[in-house]
Amino acid sequence: MVRFPMLTRYIICSFALLSITLGCKVDTGGEGDYAFVGGEIINPKNKNVILYNTEGKVIDSLTLDLNNRFVYKIKNLEPGLYSFTHGGEYQLILLEPKDSVMFRLNTYDFDESLVFTGVGARKNNYLIETYLANEREESKLMKYAKMEPEAFNEFIEERRLRELTKFHNFLSDKPESELFKSIIEANINYYSYARKEIYPFAYFGNNKLIHIKDLPEDFYDYRSTVDYNAAHLAHLYSYNRFLFFYIDNLAAHAYYENNPFHSKFDRHRMDYNKSKLDLIDSIISDETIKNSLLKYKTRDYVSHNHTEADADEMLNYFLSKSTSEEDKASMKELVSSLKLLRQGNTIPDLAIINYDNSEQNLNSIIERPSIIYFWSSNSKLQYRNSHYKVKSLKYEFPNVDFVSINLNSNDDKSWKSIINNYDFPKDKEYKFKYPKKARKVLAVNYLNKAIIVNEYGMILHPNVNIFKSDFTEMLGDLLQKKHLIAKQ
Incomplete structure (x- = not known):
């Protein structure tokens, strides 16, 4: 570090x-x-x-x-x-x-x-240091989220004030510009605010999210000070993360205004996700921030295993609100790609390269029910965790193959070096011959996506996350019912 x-x-x-x-x-x-x-x-x-x-x-x-x-x-x-x-x-x-x-x-x-x-350099070194400090803290989020609301609120506020004090002491040695000051203070503040917005989803879970209304009255007091159109922060991770979960939070309140209080929260409901776009459209006026939020919220929805009709409905709702022609084109392309990945379709036949530099087709290597997962040489934590997770899953599912595909372009040296250094099984390691095309065809928008297919290459699920707590249960159910899944 x-x-x-x-x-x-x-x-x-x-x-x-x-x-x-x-x-x-x-x-x-x-x-x-x-x-x-x-x-x-x-x-x-x-x-x-x-x-x-x-x-x-x-x-x-x-x-x-x-x-x-x-x-x-x-x-x-x-x-x-x-x-x-x-x-x-x-x-x-x-x-x-x-x-x-x-x-x-x-x-x-x-x-x-x-x-x-x-x-x-001084201001940029401080900026990267705050980024890394936040990243280190992120791994502890689930532990902190088990705290009672009052204790969590106090803990987050104490950390925020401590980081601000540290920064002001830094400035006392040598003053810096107001722009730098505003960015670092925003980075500290919005990191804390984002954690408060995430908290109810982690603490209450889907079954008890209705209790979001029972949080302390001052839990979200900071919202009155937030600039929702801070153009100079449009590419700051902590600011965007806050906005992402703030929108989710507001939409959750609206969800329970239109659903029985005892109902289980369903984050994939159409009305919940449409309300996110409505909120973004009404709260955000800065076009860069607004279009970014609209794009990623829509992408999150359509990337899951919805019907074609639902995906088209959400796409059209997005198109009516976004002002970015580039985003509109990419979202149309994504929805088209996802239609080829529907449950019951055959996995697209893409060219892949094995460790020994032999070219094969993705379909040709499928011999048993398989999980196809992805990684990048640039993301050390992700490729280590995904391979370690797969190693444990192999013991639970000995009749399932786990196909590992690297997403990088022209990176043979680094790809093989990582495989050798971590002793990953070479017989199931591949990379795409045309990675840019493959990422689009398979709609790989984030590294933790995985695809489940049966022994014939038929898609059982086009978008799963092997790190989710309910993954093993879901995989077991899919494998039991795989003979009942037909092309839709």
Whole structure:
């Protein structure tokens, strides 16, 4: 994990990078405000770094040099949160006028190894540190969610105030800009607010969610201070996460206004999910934030095993509210792909490559009931956990095959290195020949998706999560009834 003292580890080489790359970049006139951003990538996945502006639009695709470095001058700079991607990984950079921010990272531990130097480095190192601190805390969420509401509320508030105090002490050493201050305070606050919005779903569960109305009166007092259209936070994870669960929470209240109080909460009901889109449309006016929320809420719904009629109904509801032509096109494409993945259909016949570099077809390797699951070389925690989970599932379901497919493009070296380092069974490890096409055809929008098929390659379930608590029970039921499932 990154800690500020670790800066000394990279300080010499990073400042060398800074001086080398900026040595010939002396033309700074005539373009208004500007900033330099550059970096060095250890063990690069490819030769490209894609840089995005504050609106999430591509500025440029930058090519690494022979030393795996790059530098870029942003002219007419709009101060705010920029971002970059490399090899499927994503991270933010805060840029303000006259900044010269250089970073260094190792793709084997992308976020944890990321360190900044140069003008503007101090604020970016603090930003990545708060991100990593929140990520570490996230693993403890279920434990904290077992606390009684009053105790949980007090615990979250104490942590929030402690982090704010730590940040203000940081500022006392050297003042920073109001923009930086607002972003870090928002990151701290919205992380805490998101956990409060998630809490009732974790604490009460589906059977007792009606008790959401019994939470302490001051539990959601912070909502009156929230800016629901904070454009400068549109790409901040903690802010978006808060909005996601805030909408779910409001929709849950509306759910029980229209359903009996004793009824079990069903997060896949059409009226519940339509009400989310209605709430987004009424509360959010910023188009970037609104369209993002509409897209992901709709995607969550249509990606589950609904009927074609339900998927089409939700799609049309989304199309009536979104103003993004790009999102509309991608959602139509997703719904079309999902129609090919309905229960009873045959799994699409896609080209895959095995560990020995032999090309096969996905259908041809299905010999028994199988779970097809996915992973990325860029997500260490996910690929470790998914393989360990599958190892335990094999003991419970000895008559089921578990087919592991890597989603990365042109990443043979890293793919095989991970398989060897963790001793994953090579006979069931594959990668797609055309990963971009395959991800679209199989509608793989998130890594934890898995597909269950029978021994003939017929789909029993197009979208499951092997980490869910009820997965083994659901799989057992499906396998017992698989002979009754016919093409719909």
